[in-house]
Amino acid sequence: MPWVHEESCTGCGLCIENCPVDAISIENGKAKILMEKCIRCGSCHDICPNEAVRHDSEKIPHIVASNVELTKRNMKISEEYFGSKEAGLKCLDKMIKHFIREKKIAEQTIEILEKIKAEESK
Numbered sequence: 001m002p003w004v005h006e007e008s009c010t011g012c013g014l015c016i017e018n019c020p021v022d023a024i025s026i027e028n029g030k031a032k033i034l035m036e037k038c039i040r041c042g043s044c045h046d047i048c049p050n051e052a053v054r055h056d057s058e059k060i061p062h063i064v065a066s067n068v069e070l071t072k073r074n075m076k077i078s079e080e081y082f083g084s085k086e087a088g089l090k091c092l093d094k095m096i097k098h099f100i101r102e103k104k105i106a107e108q109t110i111e112i113l114e115k116i117k118a119e120e121s122k
């Protein structure tokens, strides 16, 4: 999914003019993409003169770091609330299971989408 690097955006509005589904607006002088509307066509990325529209992959390290922080926070709260280290470890197990589930969802979705792609490309 595209996202806007705010420091690079000048609010020129070119991306808005080239978005086919009106998914972009200007807020506080910066472009903002409404993900629910975006069809991932890439026009905004290609048209932006300042390379302010970035690809999702750039955010992966930040998302991973944020997941780790969230897990640590949950462990700490569990330890404090339930008063034992075991409670923190139980929480850690649950968070690992949660991310395994997310991975399975992504893998199964990709599998189906690849099949659709193969069918549609015939």
Ligand code: SF4
Binding pocket: 004, 008, 009, 010, 011, 012, 013, 014, 015, 016, 030, 031, 047, 048, 049, 050, 051, 052, 053
């Ligand atoms: S085209 Fe680029 S610089 Fe202009 S508003 Fe869109 S994101 Fe910002």
Ligand code: SF4
Binding pocket: 002, 018, 019, 020, 021, 022, 023, 024, 033, 034, 037, 038, 039, 040, 041, 042, 043, 044, 045
């Ligand atoms: S990727 Fe396409 S649909 Fe999504 S915000 Fe950019 S121009 Fe609009």
